[in-house]
Amino acid sequence: MVGSIKDRVAIVGMGCTKFGERWDASAEDLIVEAAYEAYEDAGIDPKDINAAWVGTLWGLTGMSASKPLKLNYIPITRVENGCATGSEAIRNAAYSIAAGINDIVLAIGFEKLKDQGYSGLDLPFTASGGGLMDDAAGIAPTTTAPAMFAVMATKYFERYGLSPEEGKRMLARISYKSHKNGALNPKAHFQREITIEQAMNAPMISWPLGLFDCCGVSDGAAAAILVRADKAKDFRKDPMYLKALQISIGGENRLRDDYDYTHIEEIYQSGIAAYKEAGVTKPREEIGMAEVHDCFSITEAVFMEDLQFSPRGKVREDIESGFFDLDGGLPVQPDGGLKCFGHPIGASGIRMLYEMYTQLQGRAGKRQIKNPKLGLTSNLGGEPPGCCISTFLVGGKLG
Amino acid sequence: MVGITSYGAYIPLYRMPRIEIAKAWGIASQGKGERSVANFDEDSLTMAVGSAIDCLRGIDRSKVDGFYFATTTSPYAEKMVSTIGATALDLGRDTRTLDFTNSLRAGTGALIAAVDAVKAGSLKNILVTGSDTRMAKTQGDMEQTFGDGAAALVVGSTDVAAEIVDSVSISNEMIDVWRPSSEPYVQAWEDRFCFDVGYSKLIPEAASVLLKKHKLGPKDFARVVISGPNVRRQQGMGSALGLAPEQFKDSVLPLVGNTGTALPLMMLVEALEDAKAGDNILVLSYSNGCDAILLKVTENIEKIKNRSGIKGQLASKKDLPSYQKYLNFRGLVPKAPAARPDRNPAAAVAMWRHAKDHLALYGSKCTACGTQQYPPQRVCVKCHTKDQRERVRLSDKKLSIFTYTQDNLADCIDPPAVVGVIEFEGGGRAAFDMTDRDPSEVKVGMNVEFTFRKLYFNRGIHNYFWKIRPVR
Structure with a gap:
């Protein structure tokens, strides 16, 4: 039997730091900032917390959170699922409540990336290039994060007959939209609009991905207070209810020669499972907004197809018609996404929920979506093919 | 009959006209032609493996029981390198591996040692490789005249294409061209001393001993391979030996450069490409003395002409885009580091654990469903059965x-x-x-x-x- 999380857990408080190059802030500062904003938002005292899950790519045990927050002697677990780490903290926290073990749980994710001294991302784990599980012998190909995703863009262009110019333009339109949204978000790393031409002509990073096809590498933290759904109104009048928490992890597609490199099966599978869990049958119509893992522009395009927002091979039409714009049929990355809000690894999954929460409560200011209905977040860890995808659905009402 | 049963060659893709080096520094060009430039990821071992792959075309690798690697530019001062090559070439564990180093005669020395081992009956088929990527300081003659390359020969006693009839070696102590183990660059004493006392004396001496023994004269040879530091010296020696230009013709020195240990073997490969049954070939390999080797070509030569060889490798080339690329490939100028994390050092334990799979590039094939997969998987990627697999070499797919x-x-x-x-x-x-x-x-x-x-x-x-x- 596989149970459903729908309407059993609610988020009653959230916090999120400003993301970006937080030169003056340590990881500890970021954690304290996000956690105390969430406490205040939920109206709780830190000593009310029964347990916590903390997500970070680098860290050692639950002390990553207990030390800065002085959450003494309660169960705290550190989780890691690559770039989908933040979602994993939420999922574990929610299940502990659904299991009846805890009443009030903190989920917090953070990353302090800008102390590393270079742009881009260091990988503490073995980047499993070439499908190697055991790369202590050091033979993985020379890959960087953009290279891992650029291979999808190359293949997408080739498969659907897009010229490099057409393909680049489609991708540029994605980043153009996210920058437009990010410019309305005071907590975003990048708050500046760009033109499509700027994106198309930007310095090449990993062909065909240019500078504006890549997300920000940022410092930041985000936190959530989770409680039983039936107790949520004790904390606030407008809690956010979890409707689906799905995670799909693959691996063998990397080794299979029938994998197409134009989709990510784990997104598709987690989407199907999430829709089933929440009772969604027409995602394109029923979902009112989405924050997906746009680490690179091509990733967002693929998400749109795998989540069944757009038919296979047709996402370009929806991108270029503005369907995913803030005023479009299904606004995507209303907060600017990883592209502009930034990507402090462990925080991103929770940051996505933070935007859903803000929108559902009607507090998103200039970027407020009229009727956000159901919100979807989808967070990716790993590299295609062979990702860890956490797809969540959330709503402001029970039922 | 013991002799050469196969040959192969490797020349790096990139070539640089000598005039470009001269132009880069505003100095005199050391003649026409060009030199080969190993890519940044190539060294004497990788080129030796490249030449061996060419040489082993159509040959059952399980029959090879010896692998000799000759070079003056071994990647390790202490650690056997032929074991890496033998593993990469998927030769058996019972292969006798040996590194021949420190001398430009190491290539012909390895060849002679292989002949002796096969004649003695201790080994049957020995793969001999000579390879070098010698480093020269900038702006000297050697920067222009050196080249990078490798050759491979199989020495055996069945289907011999060129019998190795006899050889003579003369040892001569002098310091003419050398490189201390602590330094990367080759040095040389005054040119006139090197040639008047060494080169011009030792080669004729070794040749005459061998020719006298076999009652042969200069006219009896279809080709005479003469190693030398550059085209001028090699041609001068050819004339001095009383040979006609077509007897000592060579493409390696003008179009690849002085490839050191590999040079006489590469020149021999080119000679074999041109050879026909009945031809006599003489190899004269110079360095602290001289090896003279007498070969007689058989009708089997026609069976092994499908190699890429020197001619194929010469034709397959790209101009190096600039002299700066050469400086960069050889690490001759400091390069600003990329703003990236340091790559983790390879763990010797993991390298050992995967030596065969990595170096010989094995995948696995599921014996239950037949699916070929890389890297080798314990649980089949398709049918998910466990440990039902056989290894498949993928390096030649x-x-x-x-x-x-x-x-x-x-x-x-x-x-x-x-x-x-x-x-x-x-x-x-x-x-x-x-x-x-x-x-x-x-x-x-x-x-x-x-x-x-x-x-x-x-x-x-x-x-x-x-x-x-x-x-x-």
Whole structure:
């Protein structure tokens, strides 16, 4: 039997730091900032917390959170699922409540990336290039994060007959939209609009991905207070209810020669499972907004197809018609996404929920979506093919 | 009859006209022609493996029971290198591996040692490789006259294509061309001393001993291979020996350069490419004395002419885009580091654990469902049965590019770092670094092949693996 999380857990408080190059802030500062904003938002005292899950790519045990927050002697677990780490903290926290073990749980994710001294991302784990599980012998190909995703863009262009110019333009339109949204978000790393031409002509990073096809590498933290759904109104009048928490992890597609490199099966599978869990049958119509893992522009395009927002091979039409714009049929990355809000690894999954929460409560200011209905977040860890995808659905009402 | 049963050659893809080096420094050109330039991921071992792959075409590798690697530019001062090569070539564990080093005569020395071992009956088929990437300081003669390359020969006693009839070696102590083990650059004493006292005396001496013994004269040879530091000296020696120009004709010195230990073997390969049954060939290999080797070509020579060889490798080339690339490939100028994290050093334990799979590039094939997969999997990627597998060597499979990227962010000596996701003939997919490529030529669907390269050097360890390249 596989149970459903729908309407059993609610988020009653959230916090999120400003993301970006937080030169003056340590990881500890970021954690304290996000956690105390969430406490205040939920109206709780830190000593009310029964347990916590903390997500970070680098860290050692639950002390990553207990030390800065002085959450003494309660169960705290550190989780890691690559770039989908933040979602994993939420999922574990929610299940502990659904299991009846805890009443009030903190989920917090953070990353302090800008102390590393270079742009881009260091990988503490073995980047499993070439499908190697055991790369202590050091033979993985020379890959960087953009290279891992650029291979999808190359293949997408080739498969659907897009010229490099057409393909680049489609991708540029994605980043153009996210920058437009990010410019309305005071907590975003990048708050500046760009033109499509700027994106198309930007310095090449990993062909065909240019500078504006890549997300920000940022410092930041985000936190959530989770409680039983039936107790949520004790904390606030407008809690956010979890409707689906799905995670799909693959691996063998990397080794299979029938994998197409134009989709990510784990997104598709987690989407199907999430829709089933929440009772969604027409995602394109029923979902009112989405924050997906746009680490690179091509990733967002693929998400749109795998989540069944757009038919296979047709996402370009929806991108270029503005369907995913803030005023479009299904606004995507209303907060600017990883592209502009930034990507402090462990925080991103929770940051996505933070935007859903803000929108559902009607507090998103200039970027407020009229009727956000159901919100979807989808967070990716790993590299295609062979990702860890956490797809969540959330709503402001029970039922 | 003991002799050569197969031959092969390797010349790096990149060539640089000598005049370009002269122009770069505003100095005199050391003659016409060009020199080969090993890519940044090539060294004497990788080139030796390249020549051996050419040499082993159509040969059952399980029959090879010896692998000799000759070089003056071994990647290790202490650690056997022929074991790396033998593993990469998927030779058996009972292969006798030996490194011949420190002398430009190491190549012909290894060849003579192989002949002796086969004659003695202790080994049957010995793969002999000579390879060098000698370093010269900038702006000297040697920078222009040196070249990088490798040759491979199999010495055996069945289907001999060129019998090795006899050899003579003369040892002569003098310091003419040398390199202290503590330094990367080759040095030489005054040119006139080197030639008047050494080169011009020792070669004729060794040749005359061998010819007298076999009652042969200069006219009896279809080809005489004469090693030498440059075209002028090699041609001068040919004339001095009373040979006609077509007898000592050679493409290696003018179009590849002085490839050191590999030179006499590469010249011999070219001679064998031109040879016909009944030809006599004389090899004169000079360095601290001289090896003279007498060969007689048989009708079997026609059976092994499908090698790439010197002619094939000479034709397959690209101009190095600039002299600066050469400086960069050889690490002759300090390069600003990429703003990337340091690559983790390879763990010797993991290198050992995977030595066969990595160096010989094995995949696995599921014996339950027949699916070929890379890297080898314990649980089948398709039918999920456990441990039902056999190993498959993939280094010689046909490959094509399924998708790729060209990455400017990665730490790469010759950016962009091109990574191709390839499909193996027979099934399976994996991502590999691509080398020897013109970024503008890389396309989905293009055919590529494997080439053995050095991935990087870290904490004193050279990490070798396979990359892909456009088919040569």
